[in-house]
Amino acid sequence: MKGIKFILAGILFGIVMSKSEAISWYRIQEMFRFQAFHMYGIIGSAVILGVIAVHLIKKYKLRDYQGNPIVFQPKEMSVPRYLVGGTVFGLGWALTGACPGPLFVNLGYGYWAILLAIAGAVAGTYVYGLVREKLPH
Amino acid sequence: MVLLLFFGKSFGFSTNLRVICAACGAGKHSRFFDFNWRAQTWNLLFLVGAVLGGWIASEFMSGDDPVQISQATIEDLRELGFSAPDDLQPEKIFSFEALLSVRGFLLLLIGGFMIGFGSRYAGGCTSGHAISGLSNLQLPSLIAVIGFFIGGLISTFILLPLLF
Numbered sequence: 308m309k310g311i312k313f314i315l316a317g318i319l320f321g322i323v324m325s326k327s328e329a330i331s332w333y334r335i336q337e338m339f340r341f342q343a344f345h346m347y348g349i350i351g352s353a354v355i356l357g358v359i360a361v362h363l364i365k366k367y368k369l370r371d372y373q374g375n376p377i378v379f380q381p382k383e384m385s386v387p388r389y390l391v392g393g394t395v396f397g398l399g400w401a402l403t404g405a406c407p408g409p410l411f412v413n414l415g416y417g418y419w420a421i422l423l424a425i426a427g428a429v430a431g432t433y434v435y436g437l438v439r440e441k442l443p444h
Numbered sequence: 445m446v447l448l449l450f451f452g453k454s455f456g457f458s459t460n461l462r463v464i465c466a467a468c469g470a471g472k473h474s475r476f477f478d479f480n481w482r483a484q485t486w487n488l489l490f491l492v493g494a495v496l497g498g499w500i501a502s503e504f505m506s507g508d509d510p511v512q513i514s515q516a517t518i519e520d521l522r523e524l525g526f527s528a529p530d531d532l533q534p535e536k537i538f539s540f541e542a543l544l545s546v547r548g549f550l551l552l553l554i555g556g557f558m559i560g561f562g563s564r565y566a567g568g569c570t571s572g573h574a575i576s577g578l579s580n581l582q583l584p585s586l587i588a589v590i591g592f593f594i595g596g597l598i599s600t601f602i603l604l605p606l607l608f
Contacts, residue, residue, distance in 0.1 A: 313489035316447050320490070321497015328511050330498070331532045337517040339593075339600040345513075350574055353445070357579025360446045371452035380454070382567060382577060382584040389584050392566025393573070393591020399558030400592060401599030402551055404533070406570040407458040407563060410556070411491055413533070415498025420538045420552060427556025432461040434557075435564040436476035442565065 321412045330412045332404025339401050388444045399431075445575055453486055456572030458563035460484070460491045524608040536608070547607060558595075566591060 328334050338346035364377050400406050403424045413421040445455035463484045471478035510529040518528045542548035563569040566588045577585025
């Protein structure tokens with residue numbers, strides 16, 4: 308089954324996010340209060356590894372497992388979109404202590420209350436889809 | 445992320461929220477959801493895996509140690525009425541009783557709403573911007589991450605003290 312590797316990658320992600328405590332509201336609070344290196348270490352090491360990996364992939368034109376070239380889609384430049392959108396996201400991130408990945412990892416962990424935040428996130432995405440033509444991008 | 449690149453995909457979790465909307469038929473109401481969401485089935489499988497991973501971690505790998513946050517954070521949170529962590533998440537937000545209170549209900553619902561709305565408006569969340577985007581040295585992602593922190597700091601230092 309082709310899909311199994313994505314499930315396994317997701318399981319790995321879920322376990323790493325849980326055991327590194329990146330899904331914890333307390334850790335996110337600590338991060339936004341700049342009181343520990345913990346979250347910066349997790350995100351920072353992911354970015355450093357990512358920069359190296361992306362650089363190597365581009366330099367040696369590495370291919371994926373099916374032999375297709377790995378392409379990176381550059382993001383379109385805009386300031387209001389990223390700044391305003393990012394700020395709204397950040398408001399929700401610090402309140403719930405979760406971003407989209409951890410919302411679902413927390414659900415698996417047994418924090419059922421997070422279902423409400425997931426419902427909110429789906430609703431927020433839906434509303435964005437309805438009003439996006441009216442927003443500056 | 446590197447694993448997913450190798451699988452020929454790109455790492456961005458919040459796309460799943462859009463996929464869920466599309467799969468529920470939202471394409472009828474907005475062109476934004478009118479796309480071939482089945483091409484993102486792999487991402488939904490990753491989501492299923494993430495839920496399973498959380499369950500495995502809590503069921504089979506759980507130490508009973510509370511989150512070891514810094515003393516400064518414990519003291520700041522105590523001023524807001526949060527006791528020191530005895531688990532991964534505070535009861536004050538994630539317990540069933542909290543869910544039934546107006547404050548707890550709105551916090552999770554509106555917080556979630558802003559996560560969904562903001563990540564789509566910004567075109568990505570922590571995985572898409574802070575990790576994938578910064579790894580590819582994308583300036584828009586840096587702007588988005590600055591936004592994440594503006595919002596996060598407002599919530600932390602203004603909204604949470606107002607709420608608690």
